[in-house]
Amino acid sequence: MNEILDKIKQKYNAEDVTVQRERLAFVTVAKDLAIDAVTWLRDYEGFSHFVMMSCVDWMEEGKFQLLYLLHNPDTKIDIGVKTYIDRENPVMESAHHLWKQIWTYQRELHEAFGIDFPGSPRVDENFVLEGWDDIPHMRREFNTKEYSEKTYFPRPGRKTYDPATYMQEKLYPNQPVTAKRKDNDK
Amino acid sequence: MINKFLGFEPDESKLPSKRAKIGAEIDLSSQKYQKIWLGPNHPGVTGNMAMELWVEGNTVVKAKTHVGYLHRGFEKLIERRLYVQGFPTSIRMCVAEPDTNEYLIATCTEQLSGYDKEVPEMAKWLRMLSLEMARLQGLLRGVPGQGGTFALGLGVQWGVYLRDLILDRFEELTGGRVYHMYIIPGGVRGLLPDGFKARLEDNLKEIDDFIVRIKKLMFHNAVFKKRAIGLGVITPEMVDKYGIVGTTARASGVKRDVRKDDPYLYYDQLDFDPPTDTDGDVYARTWVRWQELIQTVDLLRQIMAKMPEKGDIRANMPNVLHWRIPKGETYVRLESGRGEYGMYYVTDGSDKPRRVNLRGPSYTHGVALLEDMLVGADVADVHALMVSLQTCPPEIER
Numbered sequence: 001m002n003e004i005l006d007k008i009k010q011k012y013n014a015e016d017v018t019v020q021r022e023r024l025a026f027v028t029v030a031k032d033l034a035i036d037a038v039t040w041l042r043d044y045e046g047f048s049h050f051v052m053m054s055c056v057d058w059m060e061e062g063k064f065q066l067l068y069l070l071h072n073p074d075t076k077i078d079i080g081v082k083t084y085i086d087r088e089n090p091v092m093e094s095a096h097h098l099w100k101q102i103w104t105y106q107r108e109l110h111e112a113f114g115i116d117f118p119g120s121p122r123v124d125e126n127f128v129l130e131g132w133d134d135i136p137h138m139r140r141e142f143n144t145k146e147y148s149e150k151t152y153f154p155r156p157g158r159k160t161y162d163p164a165t166y167m168q169e170k171l172y173p174n175q176p177v178t179a180k181r182k183d184n185d186k
Numbered sequence: 187m188i189n190k191f192l193g194f195e196p197d198e199s200k201l202p203s204k205r206a207k208i209g210a211e212i213d214l215s216s217q218k219y220q221k222i223w224l225g226p227n228h229p230g231v232t233g234n235m236a237m238e239l240w241v242e243g244n245t246v247v248k249a250k251t252h253v254g255y256l257h258r259g260f261e262k263l264i265e266r267r268l269y270v271q272g273f274p275t276s277i278r279m280c281v282a283e284p285d286t287n288e289y290l291i292a293t294c295t296e297q298l299s300g301y302d303k304e305v306p307e308m309a310k311w312l313r314m315l316s317l318e319m320a321r322l323q324g325l326l327r328g329v330p331g332q333g334g335t336f337a338l339g340l341g342v343q344w345g346v347y348l349r350d351l352i353l354d355r356f357e358e359l360t361g362g363r364v365y366h367m368y369i370i371p372g373g374v375r376g377l378l379p380d381g382f383k384a385r386l387e388d389n390l391k392e393i394d395d396f397i398v399r400i401k402k403l404m405f406h407n408a409v410f411k412k413r414a415i416g417l418g419v420i421t422p423e424m425v426d427k428y429g430i431v432g433t434t435a436r437a438s439g440v441k442r443d444v445r446k447d448d449p450y451l452y453y454d455q456l457d458f459d460p461p462t463d464t465d466g467d468v469y470a471r472t473w474v475r476w477q478e479l480i481q482t483v484d485l486l487r488q489i490m491a492k493m494p495e496k497g498d499i500r501a502n503m504p505n506v507l508h509w510r511i512p513k514g515e516t517y518v519r520l521e522s523g524r525g526e527y528g529m530y531y532v533t534d535g536s537d538k539p540r541r542v543n544l545r546g547p548s549y550t551h552g553v554a555l556l557e558d559m560l561v562g563a564d565v566a567d568v569h570a571l572m573v574s575l576q577t578c579p580p581e582i583e584r
Contacts (some may be wrong), residue, residue, distance in 0.1 A: 020516050021297075023448065048426040051517070052545040054530050067530065069517060073426075076447050078517060100558070101429045101550040128254035128583040137262065144262055156194060163271065164507045 001025060001077055004045060008079075012037045016082075026067075026080040034083035035093045038068045041079060042098060047072045050098070053105035055113050059140040062087045064113060068095070085115070094120040112138035218242060224568060226255045232572050233281075235552070235579040241565055249560035251553045257583040264542045269295055269371075270506035272539065277365050279544055280581045282327075285320035286522045287529075288369040289313060291542070293450075294531035295371045298514045301501055308497030309373035314451045315489050316359070316368050317520070318482055319386075323352040324523035325479045326393070328576060332472045333404045335570040336413050341403050348396055351389045358382060373500035383490050390483050397480055405473065414469035418559055418571045421466060428558075429550035432525020434575060437474040438466035444521035456488050468574040478523075510537050524548065524576040546581030553582065 001023060008014045008027050014037075016028040029037050041047040047070035056065040068081045085092055094117040096103040104127075106117040111127045114136040126132065135142050165177050225236035234255035240248040260279050264272035276291045277284040296302040326349040330341030353363040358379055360366035368375050404410050420430060425440045435442045443460040445453040461477035463470040511533040519528035525547035532541040552575065559571055 018515075020514075024517060026515060050426075050429050051519075051526075051528065052530060052543070052549075054541070054543040056532050056541040069530065073442065073447070080515075080517065099429060100427050101554040104549065104553045126254070128257040130254060137259065142262075144259065144266060163268070167507070 004077065004079065007045075008037065008041075011040070023076055024078045024080075026082055028082045028084070031083050031085055031092070034066070034068065034081060035095050035098075037081050038070065038095060039098060041070050041081070045072065046074050047077075047079065049073055050101065051078065053095075053102060053109070055109050055115065055138075057087075057113065057138070057140045058084075059087065064090055064115060066092060066109075066115075090115040092117055094118065094123075096120045112136055114139065219247065222565075226252075231569070232577045233579040235577070235582070237556075237560070237568060237572075239560070239565065239568065244565050246560045246563050246565060246568065249557045251557055253552075253579050253583045256580050260584050261542050261544070265539060268507065268537055269509045269511065269539065272542070273370070274365075274367055276542070277367060278580070279584050280522075280527075280546060280578055281364065282524070282578050283320045283324050283522050283527075284365050285316050285369065286520060286527050287544075288367060289317060289520055290518050290527070290529040290544075291531075292369050292371045293518045294516055294529055294542075295509075295511065296501075297516050297518065298531065298533050299371075299503075299509070299511045301372060301503055304501035304503075305373055306498035306501065308377075308494055309499045309501075310451045311489060311493035312374045312378070312499065313369050314453070315486070315493065316356075316366065316374070317451075318486050318489060319352055319356060321523045322393070322479070322482045322486065323349045323356075325475060325482060326352065326396075328523065328573075329472065329475050329479055330400055330404070332414075332468070332475075332570070332573055333400075333407075333410060335573045336410055338404065338407065338410060341400050344396055344400065348389070348393055351392065355382070355386050355389065358385070370500075371506070372503040373498070375499075377496070377499060386486070386490070390486060393479075393483055397476070397483070401476065405476070411469065413567070413570070414472065415465075415467060417468040417567055418563070418574055419465070419467045420555075420559075424555075428555045430525075430555065431547050431550075432521065432523075432576075433474045433478060434471055434525060434547075434551060436460055436462045437470040439464040442526070444519050444526055448519065450520060452492075455492065456485055458485055458488075468570055471574045508537075510535065511539075519545075522547070524551075524578065527581075544581060544584055546578065548575075548577045548579065548581050551575040552577035552579065 005017055005025055012029045012033045014027040014029050017025065019025045049071040051069040051071050054067045058065060063084045064087055066083050066085060069078060071078050092115055094106060096106060103121045106120040107123050107125060108127045109115045110117060110123050111129060117123050168177055219240050219242055222239050222241060223236055224239055225231035226234045236252040238250040238252060239246050260275055263275050273291060277287045279287050296305065326345045330345035334342040356366055357363050360368040420438045422438050422440050424430065425435045425438055431442060439462060441460060441462050446460060458481055461474050461481065463474050513533060513535045515532040517528055517530050519526050527547065528545040530543040531539060534540040556572060556575055560568060563571060
């Protein structure tokens with residue numbers, strides 16, 4: 001594990017190396033070098049199994065974090081190559097030429113976060129939301145509660161309970177409720 | 187008009203419009219191809235997904251997978267809820283084997299909060315028991331279901347009966363038949379009820395008989411052999427290229443099994459060897475799954491023999507309503523009945539997860555692979571190919 005991490009650090013100037021488990025590590029590389037690093041891991045280091053591609057929205061920092069998770073079937077090591085892209089202009093180089101399933105991930109990320117992958121096949125096609133005209137639904141600022149209240153009719157008689165206050169009322173019915181209600185369902 | 191069930195008048199103008207125009211369309215410009223829709227409501231389709239097929243005569247020339255009919259935004263909903271509130275939401279991401287989701291989300295939270303070393307031994311054995319029972323009930327539906335795609339419905343009826351017996355055991359153990367919420371962060375919810383092992387052993391004996399009968403019914407059947415052999419061949423080179431996992435990869439001679447490659451729980455203490463084949467066609471995939479059925483019954487017997495009689499089932503963890511997990515990220519995987527099933531979990535130090543992303547085998551099998559595999563196939567074999575890849579749409583769209 002250390003050997004491969006040292007190589008990535010040297011070759012791609014990787015930062016923020018985190019060893020999560022004995023055979024799982026995450027590294028961060030620059031946006032321009034990410035696809036290069038993934039290709040190198042596949043072609044020269046035996047990371048032939050592409051596990052998944054994912055995105056995390058760090059809205060407060062104005063960044064999207066992209067993750068390419070690779071697995072080496074011989075050494076059983078997993079390496080997650082992370083890179084950050086600008087949230088205002090989310091464009092990333094396409095990696096669809098590396099594995100056949102990547103265009104599906106890129107199509108999903110385009111729909112869910114609004115990230116563009118120029119050249120990726122069918123990237124503009126809808127994936128799960130046909131005819132969606134709101135902001136990309138997996139972005140942090142998309143308010144699910146507000147959307148459902150706006151889109152669907154209310155059903156009288158339905159109640160929601162905050163788990164902390166509800167549990168306190170059930171367990172200690174004769175005592176005043178001290179648990180602070182949290183708005184969990186933003 | 188007042189709806190008598192709702193008791194008020196719903197404003198249907200806010201609902202998505204009903205678009206009725208769906209069905210066969212003939213491309214009149216060339217008069218050579220016909221476009222047909224298979225699904226989303228079709229008895230042969232695995233779940234709510236649709237295939238858009240362009241056919242020339244009986245041969246498929248182009249195929250597109252359409253998902254989204256079951257999208258409920260689980261990943262987004264979990265991000266907006268406390269850790270423990272996200273838990274009952276997560277299990278619905280895969281209906282076929284919901285216990286796998288329980289294990290993944292419980293293990294992710296344990297790893298990131300530093301409680302993974304404190305899960306008691308008894309709880310780990312019980313987790314294995316419920317995961318293998320989940321695999322068994324999935325295979326009882328999946329193996330004869332492959333025969334069902336070739337109109338061999340008898341095995342499906344046997345399988346559904348036996349699956350219900352396993353669901354009875356789940357009900358006894360957890361209170362639920364399909365969704366169990368048995369594996370919770372820190373351990374499991376309860377010990378085995380009295381006499382559980384004997385009743386499960388009775389069910390396993392019935393399944394032993396079924397295994398012999400289904401072999402004669404399917405693998406000695408001339409029609410099944412004629413249609414399944416040579417259909418939908420996956421070569422070993424395709425396995426990494428398309429991200430193929432589990433029994434589908436093993437039927438092509440690529441031995442991948444998370445239980446062996448990256449052992450979790452106490453799988454390293456069990457004696458088993460994942461079955462493989464080399465042909466890579468529908469017949470080989472069904473044959474591998476039939477062998478896996480035998481192996482799962484054997485694993486359940488091994489687990490029952492090796493697990494302790496009593497012990498702690500829960501780690502001493504803080505009140506679930508006050509969890510704040512430090513900033514971190516992890517990926518946890520397990521071997522589900524359909525292959526590698528994993529979860530990428532990111533926390534940011536708050537009381538809710540920052541990101542939860544599921545990696546199901548259907549994501550790669552059901553879209554990129556299926557679309558390519560259907561080209562050149564006979565339209566009558568589309569269901570068989572779909573079922574042979576064990577596609578489960580809820581885990582594609584989450």
